Amino acid sequence: MARNAVILAGGQCKWGVREAHLVDLFQEAAKACLDDVPTLKPKDIDGLIVATSYAGRCSFQVNTAPVIAERCGLKPTSICTRCDTLCAGGSTGIILAMGLVQAGAADIVMVAGGEKLYTPQRWEVFYSELASVDHDWDGVHGMGLPPPFFALTAQEHMMHYGSKKEDFAAVSVANYNYAATNPVAQMQKLLTMEEAMAAPIVVPPLTLYDCCPITDGAAACIITTDEIARKFTDRPLVYLRGTAQVCLNSVSANFPGAHLADWKHTRIAAEKAYKRAKVSASDIKVAQTHDCFTISEVIEVEELGFCKKGEGGAFCSSKQIEIGGKVPVNTDGGLLAVGHPFGATGIRQGVEIMKQLQGRARHQVKDADIGLTHNLSGANAEHTILIYGREPVK
Amino acid sequence: MGFDKFGRKSFTGVTKTAKFVDLLAEGKIEGTVCKQCGAKYFPPRSDCAACLSKDMEWFEMPKKGTLETFTIAYYAPFGFEKDCPYTMGVADFSDNLKLFARLAGDIKPEDVKVGMNVSIRPLKYDDGQMSFEITKA
Ligand SMILES: [Zn+2]
Numbered sequence: 092m093a094r095n096a097v098i099l100a101g102g103q104c105k106w107g108v109r110e111a112h113l114v115d116l117f118q119e120a121a122k123a124c125l126d127d128v129p130t131l132k133p134k135d136i137d138g139l140i141v142a143t144s145y146a147g148r149c150s151f152q153v154n155t156a157p158v159i160a161e162r163c164g165l166k167p168t169s170i171c172t173r174c175d176t177l178c179a180g181g182s183t184g185i186i187l188a189m190g191l192v193q194a195g196a197a198d199i200v201m202v203a204g205g206e207k208l209y210t211p212q213r214w215e216v217f218y219s220e221l222a223s224v225d226h227d228w229d230g231v232h233g234m235g236l237p238p239p240f241f242a243l244t245a246q247e248h249m250m251h252y253g254s255k256k257e258d259f260a261a262v263s264v265a266n267y268n269y270a271a272t273n274p275v276a277q278m279q280k281l282l283t284m285e286e287a288m289a290a291p292i293v294v295p296p297l298t299l300y301d302c303c304p305i306t307d308g309a310a311a312c313i314i315t316t317d318e319i320a321r322k323f324t325d326r327p328l329v330y331l332r333g334t335a336q337v338c339l340n341s342v343s344a345n346f347p348g349a350h351l352a353d354w355k356h357t358r359i360a361a362e363k364a365y366k367r368a369k370v371s372a373s374d375i376k377v378a379q380t381h382d383c384f385t386i387s388e389v390i391e392v393e394e395l396g397f398c399k400k401g402e403g404g405a406f407c408s409s410k411q412i413e414i415g416g417k418v419p420v421n422t423d424g425g426l427l428a429v430g431h432p433f434g435a436t437g438i439r440q441g442v443e444i445m446k447q448l449q450g451r452a453r454h455q456v457k458d459a460d461i462g463l464t465h466n467l468s469g470a471n472a473e474h475t476i477l478i479y480g481r482e483p484v485k
Numbered sequence: 486m487g488f489d490k491f492g493r494k495s496f497t498g499v500t501k502t503a504k505f506v507d508l509l510a511e512g513k514i515e516g517t518v519c520k521q522c523g524a525k526y527f528p529p530r531s532d533c534a535a536c537l538s539k540d541m542e543w544f545e546m547p548k549k550g551t552l553e554t555f556t557i558a559y560y561a562p563f564g565f566e567k568d569c570p571y572t573m574g575v576a577d578f579s580d581n582l583k584l585f586a587r588l589a590g591d592i593k594p595e596d597v598k599v600g601m602n603v604s605i606r607p608l609k610y611d612d613g614q615m616s617f618e619i620t621k622a
Contacts, residue, residue: 218563221496228528231492231616232587234573235562243556294559342528344575344583351554 095483096189096331099199099313099320100128101442106308106430107277113143113150113207113309114162120203120309120435121163130323131199131313133164138197140188141173142180142204142434148219150207159203169197175434177223178381179336179466179475180204181310182437186477188314189331198319204434205309216305224470225342234343237383238302240351240470242294245386248352249296254389254404256296260287261408262385263300263427269454270424277306277430301385306430310438312445317483329448331477332461332484333368335360338473346471352386357394357467360474364463365396368478369485372396375478376459377447378418379440381466382425388412391465392420395476414454422447422454437475440464444479486510490615493587494564501531508543509607509615515543516582527582549622550578552601557594570594576603576619589620 102123104116111119125131141156152158156173160166170191176183181204188200208216220235234240248254267282282300290299317328337360339347347355365371372395380395382388389403397418398406406412412420423429423443426436444462446452452459460481467474488503489495505528508515516527521538527546532539555574560566572588574597586605588597602622609615 214563221494221562221564226496227488227492227500229585230496230562231494232573232585233493233558233561233565233568233571234585235565236558236560239556239558239573243554247554294557342585344527344585346575 094193094195095317096192096314097317097320097328098331098441098445098479099315099323100124100131101310101312101438101445102127103275103310103435103439103442104308105275106306106432108209109307111307113146113152113205114158116205116207116307116309117159117203118162120205120311121201124201124311124313128313128324136165136199136201136313137168138170138188138191138200139165139167140170140184140200140202142184142202142437143173143206144175144177144180144433145206145208145216145219148222149210149215165201170200176468176473176475178383178431178433178468179437179473180434181439182441182464182466182475182477183336185312185314185331185437185441186334186336189334192314192316199313199315201311201313202438203309203311204438206432206434207307208305208432209307229343229470238294238297241384241386242297244351244390245296247350248386248390251350251352252401252404256288258389258404258408259296259301259385260284262382262388262412263287265407265413266382266421266425266427267300269422270428272453273424273429276424276428277304278424278428297384297386300427303383303426303431306432308430308432308435310435310442312438312442326449327481329445330480330483332370332480333364333366334477335363335367336473336475337363341472343470352390354390354394354471357391357474360476361395364476364478368480370461370478370480374461375418375463376461377422377444377456378420378463378465379425379443380420382421382427383431383467385427387467388420392418395463395465414456419456422452422456437464437466441477441479448479448481490613492616493568493610493614495614502529504543505529506615509617512607514546514605514607514617516546517541518544525580525582527584546582546605547578547580548604550576550603550605552597552599552603552619553577553583554599555588555597572597574619576605586617586619589618592621
């Protein structure tokens with residue numbers, strides 16, 4: 092009989108500019124995760140999947156999983172490994188853990204992700220950006236940092252669909268205000284429309300609050316089966332119903348859409364994930380999407396099917412992404428305000444969906460029973476979607 | 486010539502397509518085509534991604550293309566700071582051949598338009614590094 096995978100527990104450390112080692116951050120995240128379900132102890136955990144991309148470069152540490160296992164008091168017997176899909180690393184770890192527990196190759200897996208990006212040579216992270224694209228054919232020309240790429244995406248969206256700067260600002264206002272009371276967020280301040288519109292330019296049309304910060308941080312969650320989870324918690328169970336990870340290109344010249352604001356690979360990922368989860372876009376009650384830039388969230392709500400293609404700007408500025416709207420998005424503050432330590436982000440998103448579906452989120456969506464997380468990674472080269480639900484897929 | 490001569494900054498010294506740089510030095514911008522299945526590649530690939538054959542030969546890239554998209558870097562990754570601002574874009578040469586490169590410095594940013602006719606030419610930087618750039622047609 093097939094086993095059903097659930098997310099049992101999760102947590103994150105304080106994100107921001109941290110005076111701490113990469114492994115310190117992972118240890119804090121593991122504690123936050125275990126504190127979430129106090130009956131669960133390190134000895135119960137038989138697997139560890141670590142998601143980090145910059146550990147080799149910024150922390151001079153490869154083969155990170157054993158280092159983190161030891162520091163977190165884990166002695167894995169089923170899996171102890173690391174995955175690297177940059178901004179989707181945490182989500183990839185959850186997909187892998189899901190498959191292992193469904194197959195019976197593991198029982199209780201901790202998925203932990205994190206990055207230490209601020210180093211004594213403060214902008215070391217910018218050297219590494221060139222390793223985040225195809226460095227031989229994109230990086231060599233000086234394409235490395237994301238803002239110019241997403242600025243162009245925003246320009247194309249404005250040109251093809253008539254979205255406005257105010258629409259982008261509405262996303263940053265919504266996400267900052269979600270994070271204002273989140274004690275582990277990097278940015279904890281209320282943001283007004285006036286402040287967002289008056290912010291300094293980064294790359295036109297993107298201004299300061301349109302861009303997520305660079306973040307030190309880690310997050311961890313537990314993936315297991317429903318039967319095992321029942322031994323540890325009385326909370327409603329949150330099932331992994333369906334997932335997809337789609338990659339159609341690597342070099343930027345082979346971007347699959349008709350233009351940069353046409354995210355064909357997101358649409359395909361959504362279609363595959365909805366099919367596997369046996370739900371449709373209209374069933375999604377809450378979503379955590381990859382708001383690395385405000386324009387990303389505008390396009391994602393379109394390609395995920397929450398509104399028509401081209402209407403993402405109006406969807407966001409008409410408060411459909413806020414509590415009481417059609418699909419509340421990034422209800423803990425998202426990448427824009429909680430921050431974006433690449434490998435940790437997908438886990439942070441999964442933990443927020445778990446809390447929403449259990450009715451214990453800080454900004455609770457009423458009667459949330461189906462939730463979604465989404466990541467893009469690299470130079471918009473890969474899209475990853477996970478769908479969670481209060482019931483297993485049948 | 487080694488592949489380390491390619492690019493404003495190089496990240497790779499050894500590759501099976503290092504001949505690309507020798508061709509650049511001769512003034513040619515070439516991709517590879519699979520002799521088994523006919524698939525064409527730019528950037529050049531040493532082996533075919535469609536049929537995995539290693540039976541490949543070089544062909545010269547078409548010269549007439551259109552600018553599909555572009556962006557301007559007002560600040561840059563480390564090693565590229567002194568070049569700012571610079572414009573980068575994707576040129577479409579049809580036949581499934583697209584390339585990403587910088588636009589030539591003599592094209593003013595305000596003159597760059599999506600859909601404009603463009604060409605490509607080899608480029609040698611002051612420090613001897615080899616590359617190619619998108620030019621006005
Ligand atoms: Zn072939």
